[in-house]
Amino acid sequence: xxxxxxxxxxxxxxxxxxxxxxxxxxxxxxxxxxxxxxxxxxxxxxxxxxxxxxxxxxxxxxxxxxxxxxxxxxxxxxxxxxxxxxxxxxxxxxxxxxxxxxxxxxxxxxxxxxxxxxxxxxxxxxxxxxxxxxxxxxxxxxxxxxxxxxxxxxxxxxxxxxxxxxxxxxxxxxxxxxxxxxxxxxxxxxxxxxxxxxxxxxxxxxxxxxxxxxxxxxxx
Amino acid sequence: xxxxxxxxxxxxxxxxxxxxxxxxxxxxxxxxxxxxxxxxxxxxxxxxxxxxxxxxxxxxxxxxxxxxxxxxxxxxxxxxxxxxxxxxxxxxxxxxxxxxxxxxxxxxxxxxxxxxxxxxxxxxxxxxxxxxxxxxxxxxxxxxxxxxxxxxxxxxxxxxxxxxxxxxxxxxxxxxxxxxxxxxxxxxxxxxxxxxxxxxxxxxxxxxxxxxxxxxxxxx
Numbered sequence: 087x088x089x090x091x092x093x094x095x096x097x098x099x100x101x102x103x104x105x106x107x108x109x110x111x112x113x114x115x116x117x118x119x120x121x122x123x124x125x126x127x128x129x130x131x132x133x134x135x136x137x138x139x140x141x142x143x144x145x146x147x148x149x150x151x152x153x154x155x156x157x158x159x160x161x162x163x164x165x166x167x168x169x170x171x172x173x174x175x176x177x178x179x180x181x182x183x184x185x186x187x188x189x190x191x192x193x194x195x196x197x198x199x200x201x202x203x204x205x206x207x208x209x210x211x212x213x214x215x216x217x218x219x220x221x222x223x224x225x226x227x228x229x230x231x232x233x234x235x236x237x238x239x240x241x242x243x244x245x246x247x248x249x250x251x252x253x254x255x256x257x258x259x260x261x262x263x264x265x266x267x268x269x270x271x272x273x274x275x276x277x278x279x280x281x282x283x284x285x286x287x288x289x290x291x292x293x294x295x296x297x298x299x300x301x302x303x304x305x306x
Numbered sequence: 307x308x309x310x311x312x313x314x315x316x317x318x319x320x321x322x323x324x325x326x327x328x329x330x331x332x333x334x335x336x337x338x339x340x341x342x343x344x345x346x347x348x349x350x351x352x353x354x355x356x357x358x359x360x361x362x363x364x365x366x367x368x369x370x371x372x373x374x375x376x377x378x379x380x381x382x383x384x385x386x387x388x389x390x391x392x393x394x395x396x397x398x399x400x401x402x403x404x405x406x407x408x409x410x411x412x413x414x415x416x417x418x419x420x421x422x423x424x425x426x427x428x429x430x431x432x433x434x435x436x437x438x439x440x441x442x443x444x445x446x447x448x449x450x451x452x453x454x455x456x457x458x459x460x461x462x463x464x465x466x467x468x469x470x471x472x473x474x475x476x477x478x479x480x481x482x483x484x485x486x487x488x489x490x491x492x493x494x495x496x497x498x499x500x501x502x503x504x505x506x507x508x509x510x511x512x513x514x515x516x517x518x519x520x521x522x523x524x525x526x
Contacts, residue, residue: 202422203429246482247497254478255471262470266463277467281502 101139101149104129108150113192117147117200117208148211151201154193155215158186162222172230173283179226180256180278184271187260198260216253223249252282321359321369324349328370333412337367337420337428368431371421374413375435378406382442392450393503399446400476400498404491407480418480436473443469472502 095103107129111120122143126133140146161182165175187194201212227245255278263269315323327349331340342363346353360366381402385395407414421432447465475498483489 203425205423205425209423243486247479247494248501250478250482251475251498251501254474254476256474257478258470258474259467262466274467278471281468281471 097139100129100131100135102153104131104136104139104146105150105153108146109154109192109196112147112150112200113195117204122146144207147196147201147204148208150193150196151208151211151215154190154197155218157190157193158183158197158215159218159222161186162219162226166222166226166229170230173279175226175230176283177275177279179223180252180275181271183256184260184263184274187263188271194260194264198257220249220253223253227252255282317359320349320351320355322373324351324356324359324366325370325373328366329374329412329416332367332370332420333415337424342366364427367416367421367424368428370413370416371428371431371435374410374417375438377410377413378403378417378435379438379442381406382439382446386442386446386449390450393499395446395450396503397495397499399443400472400495401491403476404480404483404494407483408491414480414484418477440469440473443473447472475502 104125107125108120111125111128115121115124120143122133122136125146126136129136136146140149162179165178165182167175167178170178187198197212197215201208204212224242224245227248228242259274259278263271263274324345327345328340331345331348335341335344340363342353342356345366346356349356356366360369382399385398385402387395387398390398407418417432417435421428424432444462444465447468448462479494479498483491483494
């Protein structure tokens with residue numbers, strides 16, 4: 087491990103360099119068209135070293151998915167910090183998510199546009215990262231609800247339900263945000279807060295909507 | 307086209323028979339493990355006929371995705387029928403969706419669990435069906451909002467936003483519903499109505515949540 091130049095970097099640093107280059111090249115070229123030569127060159131690391139660390143192009147792609155997924159999960163964990171009210175935590179979580187999408191455009195393309203279209207091991211890693219994100223959001227919802235009696239009382243299932251709805255809505259909105267450059271992360275977060283929180287608050291206060299039962303009860 | 311037995315069925319009927327069998331076998335075996343022999347046998351149609359109609363196993367799988375996607379889209383279009391208030395339309399749309407998922411379990415497995423893990427042409431068809439579903443939901447939201455001034459005034463973009471959030475939330479909740487047998491389509495629909503509608507109604511009335519701006523404005 088002694089020597090000059092690139093060889094002196096610790097393995098972890100070199101791995102991150104390769105993943106950074108991988109995310110950029112995969113995002114630009116697509117998974118199938120991307121070649122390891124270009125990634126190695128961009129990372130300023132030899133091609134055999136890329137294979138030594140990641141085994142294959144697929145292995146590197148999976149490492150990219152994992153790193154990007156972990157970044158997202160960390161954002162939610164930080165949002166769930168102590169001393170914030172429920173709506174502040176939700177706002178912080180949604181901001182972290184849409185902020186990640188806008189700031190890490192290449193990572194988002196790999197994670198949301200390319201990875202879900204692959205099969206096999208890659209699909210399995212996408213599922214794992216999605217589950218980790220979901221677990222972090224469930225914690226965020228639980229932590230936000232712990233101050234407000236109703237949801238906390240009803241236990242984990244309500245938090246799971248809300249987390250699945252939020253993650254699904256936010257995932258779906260990433261594509262919409264990308265198609266509308268005027269819709270900044272802050273604007274999209276505010277839209278979603280208005281849609282779900284102003285509602286969630288009333289549910290927490292005990293208000294319950296009931297489906298129409300024969301008569302058209304719901305007025306304007 | 308004259309003759310006896312299976313040959314007398316019109317092409318469209320035979321195609322639907324093959325698609326029915328395809329959805330059942332794909333759902334049970336998975337896309338890669340499914341074999342056309344089993345599908346042909348279940349449909350009581352010769353294997354060459356399956357290839358004549360659909361070209362390949364991939365072609366048949368794509369036809370299955372299309373048929374299931376169209377069923378879903380039709381459910382939303384019916385929900386957007388005249389003479390219903392906004393919340394009744396939303397309730398009907400969500401009921402149609404979660405009802406489809408529960409009643410057409412094989413179709414849902416193909417559309418939501420198997421198809422998204424494939425690449426190429428299959429992924430393209432999944433995208434097309436998703437876009438068609440989205441367009442139907444945008445129409446549903448628009449039609450529901452047309453009676454209430456605020457959203458209708460603000461035009462198509464709000465309806466698109468709400469539709470993306472709803473479709474994403476509902477898609478994500480299908481997996482959660484499948485993992486919790488006690489959560490019937492009606493219960494899940496009611497949960498989602500409470501989460502988003504009780505909120506949406508207040509937004510339509512002009513209530514706006516604003517993010518915390520330094521001070522912790524949001525109450526408990």
